[in-house]
Amino acid sequence: MNPLYLIPVIVLIAGVCYMVYMNAQHSSAKSEINLEQERSRYDIYKQELLNQDFAKLKEWMKDKPIDAFTGASVPQSTSNKLQEIVSDGVKNIVLSGIGLKLRRVETDCFWVLSGKDLHFLSTNTEGDLDEHIVFDTFRIAAASLQYSGVLKSQLGIYSKASEEYLPKVHLITFNIDDSSLSLEIHDRLNYTPGPADMLNMKKQLANRAKYQVVGEKLVDILQSRFSNLKTT
Amino acid sequence: MSNFFKVFNALFKELSMNKNGLNGYDLDCVLVSSMYAEQQSAYLNSYETGLSLSTIKKLVEEYWEVYDRDDALKILMDLLHRNEDEYVDFVYKALEDESNYEAILKANLPTDEGAFEYYLDLYRSLSNTIPELIEENVISHFSELKKIKDSGWNLGRAAFLARCCFELGHLSEEELKDYLGKTHTALKKYCGSWREYTISYIFGRSIWAGANNGGMIAIAETLLNNDKSPLKNKAL
Numbered sequence: 001m002n003p004l005y006l007i008p009v010i011v012l013i014a015g016v017c018y019m020v021y022m023n024a025q026h027s028s029a030k031s032e033i034n035l036e037q038e039r040s041r042y043d044i045y046k047q048e049l050l051n052q053d054f055a056k057l058k059e060w061m062k063d064k065p066i067d068a069f070t071g072a073s074v075p076q077s078t079s080n081k082l083q084e085i086v087s088d089g090v091k092n093i094v095l096s097g098i099g100l101k102l103r104r105v106e107t108d109c110f111w112v113l114s115g116k117d118l119h120f121l122s123t124n125t126e127g128d129l130d131e132h133i134v135f136d137t138f139r140i141a142a143a144s145l146q147y148s149g150v151l152k153s154q155l156g157i158y159s160k161a162s163e164e165y166l167p168k169v170h171l172i173t174f175n176i177d178d179s180s181l182s183l184e185i186h187d188r189l190n191y192t193p194g195p196a197d198m199l200n201m202k203k204q205l206a207n208r209a210k211y212q213v214v215g216e217k218l219v220d221i222l223q224s225r226f227s228n229l230k231t232t
Numbered sequence: 233m234s235n236f237f238k239v240f241n242a243l244f245k246e247l248s249m250n251k252n253g254l255n256g257y258d259l260d261c262v263l264v265s266s267m268y269a270e271q272q273s274a275y276l277n278s279y280e281t282g283l284s285l286s287t288i289k290k291l292v293e294e295y296w297e298v299y300d301r302d303d304a305l306k307i308l309m310d311l312l313h314r315n316e317d318e319y320v321d322f323v324y325k326a327l328e329d330e331s332n333y334e335a336i337l338k339a340n341l342p343t344d345e346g347a348f349e350y351y352l353d354l355y356r357s358l359s360n361t362i363p364e365l366i367e368e369n370v371i372s373h374f375s376e377l378k379k380i381k382d383s384g385w386n387l388g389r390a391a392f393l394a395r396c397c398f399e400l401g402h403l404s405e406e407e408l409k410d411y412l413g414k415t416h417t418a419l420k421k422y423c424g425s426w427r428e429y430t431i432s433y434i435f436g437r438s439i440w441a442g443a444n445n446g447g448m449i450a451i452a453e454t455l456l457n458n459d460k461s462p463l464k465n466k467a468l
Contacts (some may be wrong), residue, residue, distance in 0.1 A: 064330075115331060134359065137334045166239055 070215035071186035188215035255275030261412035265391035311390035383422035385436020
């Protein structure tokens, strides 16, 4: 028998072994992380992320305090609606202004809570600040919040195993001159492992926990400042 | 003429000067209209604008909805006194004290919903505009706007609109002279120099039209620095 026929078999066996090894690594690393314990380190993690991975947020917020921050996105339904409003002309000038800034946001976005203002920051493909929209305390006091489950990606297909790493979102709906504008607040910051961490499952999971602990706090703090945003 | 060509002409054409221009105090008064005049490529130094009657009519009727003397007097009085609104001062105070803006606005603005919303919208417009002006190097800090506000924009438009109304016969020359004197006196309450006047004009326009003030900034620079400009090195 030609030994070349053995190559696919060897590759298959190696692949299965690698999967078993990574699953074992994943389970072992996961069992070492106690999310409750991690939550008690919120303040430390928040400062750490602001000083390192998300240092740009401080620059973009200039001198304004950052009380909490997390990931954000524009739901497809809002994008479509804004597109229509912008194409229709200026029936609602303020919403059209915001719409021009939000209609094509597919890159990383953030919410930053500063005092009683919510800042929506979108980035461009280079990761630099693209748009900065402030929703002031009067807009938030007239807004509503509802839990909306796992982030519905445009692709929409994820395995059950990876679902736990997808953000869960709250939908915040603002009233902009009698038109509604809904945006998503993620329960974590978006984490993409760097090439150096691809094989280091322990580090990946530790970072994911950190990103979640910091991100999920924003809604808690927001609700403590605005009773109208409390959800049952 | 499209806005593009107006700005283009303002940037690259010679400044429009009437050979029989005014001097002294009368010139000072007419210069309150200089930003708007330069935008329209109109004379900077006379009561007459040098624009065709059809252009003036279009500007006054289409953009300002002024069709007769009563319309003219109403809008001119409104523009002349627009910066005297005491509630606007509280909006500026709120902008200055960002951490307490909610309390300042709630405590000092009229409570009926429509009026409160009006000033809240102004607060929001100013909050958006000020960082843009800093980015465009028009100002370096909000404090530069606190006194001048958008007085240059209101009074500058008022003065130029009055010149147009004079040419359409809605105002007499005496009335125009008197009105321009009032705009000049009012401007001096807010601005200490022609530079401040141009900043204030750009500020007001950006509240109304948003960012991208490149054309206006260039017009201001021309008026302040061009050797032939009557504003250059002139005290307000």
